[in-house]
Amino acid sequence: MTKIALQNIRHSYLGSPQTDGDFAIKHINTVFEDGGAYALLGPSGCGKTTLLGIVSGLISPTSGRILFDGEDITRVDTIHRHIAQVFQFPVIYDTMTVFDNLAFPLRNRKVPESDIKARVLDVAKMLDLEEGIHRRAASLTVDGKQKISLGRGLVREDVNVMMFDEPLTVIDQNMKWELRSKLKELHQNVRTTMIYVTHDQTEALTFADEVLVMYEGRVVQSGTPVELFEKPRHTFVGYFIGSPGMNIFPCQISGETVEFSGLPIECDNQIQGIRSLQDSQAITEIGIRPEYVRFSNQGIPVRICRVDDLGRHQLVHVEHEHHAIKLICPEDAPIPEGSACVRFEKSRTFLYADKWLAGEGSQS
Amino acid sequence: MCIYAASITRFLALSVELRNVDKVVDGMVHIHPVNLLLQDREFNVLLGATLSGKTTLLRLMAGLEKPSSGEVLFSGKNVTGVSVQKRNIAMVYQEFINYPNFSVFDNIASPLRVAGKKPDQIKQEVGEIAELLRLSEFLDRDIASLSGGQQQRIALARALVKRASLVLLDEPLANLDYKLREQLREELPRLFVASGSTVVYATSEPEEALMLGGHIAMLHEGKVVQYGKTTDIYRRPGNLESARIFSHPPINVTTIVKSSGVIAIPGVTEWQCPEVFRDRPDGEYLLGIRPHHLSLTSPERDARLVTISGTVQLAEISGSVSLVHMRINGNDWISESGGIHPHSIGESIKVYMHLDGCLYFDRDGTAIY
Amino acid sequence: MINKTIRQSAWLFVVPVVLLVAFNALIPLMTVVNYAFQETFGDNVFFWEGLTWFEQVLNSDRFHDAFLRQIMFTSIILLIEVPLGIAIALSMPRKGPWVSVCLVLMALPLLIPWNVVGAMWNIFALPDIGLLGYSLNSMGIDYNFTQQPISAWATMILMDVWHWTSLVVLLAYAGLTAIPEAYYQAARIDGASKWAVFKWIQLPKMKRVLTIAILLRFMDSFMIYTELIVLTGGGPGNSTTLLSIDLVKLALGQFDLGPAAAMSLIYFFIVLLICWVFYTLMMKNEKQ
Structure with a gap:
């Protein structure tokens, strides 16, 4: 049970990094509170796995400090950080039984055999591994094996933080669903700090109380799933979270109004946004999620290009002067044909300057 | 897209029919007798959980496996005993399978070279496909230096450039990043349908099936439990199995x-x-x-x-x-x-x-x- | 997956190999079988002898002794080379510029022609002028491999270890490098000791290649001839006369073609049998 703080972390895989581009982690300051469920979400190459390595001690950062409960452990070896980790591919000891696999970390730590038994059976029960616990671990299916990897972390009582490195990559679709729910449930029971690395927004948003969205070596926004969905601080967050992602269009500022190809658009952050843009040369954009674009009698004239019936809802592709706009409409809603008008919901429309939410300032 | 569709020479697309086809290996039934008719130039999805027989069915269509009994017909012609090489098909797998020592260009060009086309023509056709799949800037690069998503796009480009009468795709997006999957799902049906091929696409994800549209065959434990238009089957599944397969989260x-x-x-x-x-x-x-x-x-x-x-x-x-x-x-x-x-x-x-x-x-x- | 193609033309590619094997293995083997059951005095005149030669060979002390020596030799070198090979493989770097240096050094002994290996060690170990023999003697150790059976055995084993441990090293190293990094990280996190990592990760993951290494070393050591004939010629006395040397003595030294042929066949079946037993045991273990 530990609070983990990352202070001014920078990391480069190069010997003598010169420019910002040489850094895999550009600058990260963040705190993982004790007992929280966190997700690091981002595309491949955003630095999320590097950051995980820095927390686990497998990678030593170029600069910055890591604190566990206020104590600087930047130079402390992995084994003394008392972490647990589940990898992309299940790591099991093939020649041992399921029981011995789960007992392994305890036996290495010289825990008395009687305690081991109670603890292992406990964890096996939590993970539904009781059946066939004395079988060879190699005979299990891939999700069973991944549960064992998870279990080896759960049996230990000294764990400061449990880390997951895209743990569901090799798991079957149906089992993914089950393991995801299981993981969430486990966190609610054991209350260990957990950090989950993934490129899959579903996994991240389902699992975590707080999601850190990473992009090009920075955390562009960290917040609850609701915050990330409803008020993306960076256009990348808007694009990356939500399926499909946010509609983003270029816009112009003229006086007090925001214009999208000549039409005035009202934004939620219009007043402070425009004020912050005084005399600046920033590139301005507006963003609106497809969920909040509606057909209406007046507004932005569009041409309907295509309607995808996705079962639970319809995804409508429309076009306004070569700007593609996506709308999500309810399953049974009538969709106009040919041309129509759409309206953006004001409280869900945001003004971005140089990709950051205008008027909110960017993270350093 | 329209430019591309117009520029290619049309060829005969195939309808694929399975008549009482089954597959038994060592006494284990992998595929129960199947009757299925896939129309030409149609985008067909095979939806089912892992081990429901999707891959076996694709392999039977490809001719990589011989049915234990029954017939495979292409446009009404019995091809049951015809070898893979003679069937004019293309196949894309879940793993990114490319020639590791070839450049991107040579990878995409390989089916054309096998077909004995002239260098000028190869260059032009590869260029068109690369443009379409946004691979143009990588053509001279080595395969090894590309990301998974780019590698899979190359495998797809190879399938497209071959202009196969029948294209078989076995969960081609399963190993890709979430956002890339989202984007390719949207593009794939249009790319392949525009190319004039009959497509069979195996997937285990109901959402993917809906996004791909077209027709769908529902597979459960080696049986085709229902076949029809994707949205129809989604709205009106014929049985509980179909409804179960076609619902995520579970019904x-x-x-x-x-x-x-x-x-x-x-x-x-x-x-x-x-x-x-x-x-x-x-x-x-x-x-x-x-x-x-x-x-x-x-x-x-x-x-x-x-x-x-x-x-x-x-x-x-x-x-x-x-x-x-x-x-x-x-x-x-x-x-x-x-x-x-x-x-x-x-x-x-x-x-x-x-x-x-x-x-x-x-x-x-x-x-x- | 059963993957049957309908084209039969692929068989044509196998024809040259079939012919080659027929000429260099099957036909000589049949000749040996021919000799093993008959007596000949030249001029292609043969008399049927049935199992006489086999009985003679199997009942001879000379064969028993050679066989025992062979078993002893093979056991000793396996017991040394396999653990030593694993130990060296474990201590080799896994990445960096030293990898290729180590690999080249390791491969060197394997590249030297077998008769040269014998000659090298012969000269190296000569008690009066060889570096090894001279140093040992000047340290007060009575060493003379041309006279003392013990010294001869020691030299023979040392030579084989020097020559062939590399093979085990290379195979074991290949097995080790195939283990994903995640396994080591997981073991560190689980608090595993070095020994535990070896026992539960490295050894199980190397099992397959080690099986192959042991099989190869077993067969090769059973057939050792060239190095040994150059080094000791089977002496002093018969003390290093292993099966193959004995066979050559019998066939070419004494020209007893019948018994020699029978012995060849027995020899062949022994190797086959032990390999089969070995392989089955290993594979059975694997399946569990």
């Missing part, structure tokens, strides 16, 4: 009792018996209701609803929807709603069940319409 199934014009989930709620159901004898039936027809918010439009209350077991938020696992009268239910709705465990909540979304089944799983 809620519960026992209902019909008695004199009223349908009841015992101890939970009841409602007026729908028209189609009226002539059926009283007794027990099964109800299937997809999670998104159990919503946390009442819909804007007037819909026929009943409310059900339960306790939250787990609340998950995924993408732009919220999933709530609930316990209702001793059964586990899943509800799905658009937007983000956080709920804490143990909380009592009320969900709205859309009666128009209810699927009714006989005790043996046959749908009632």
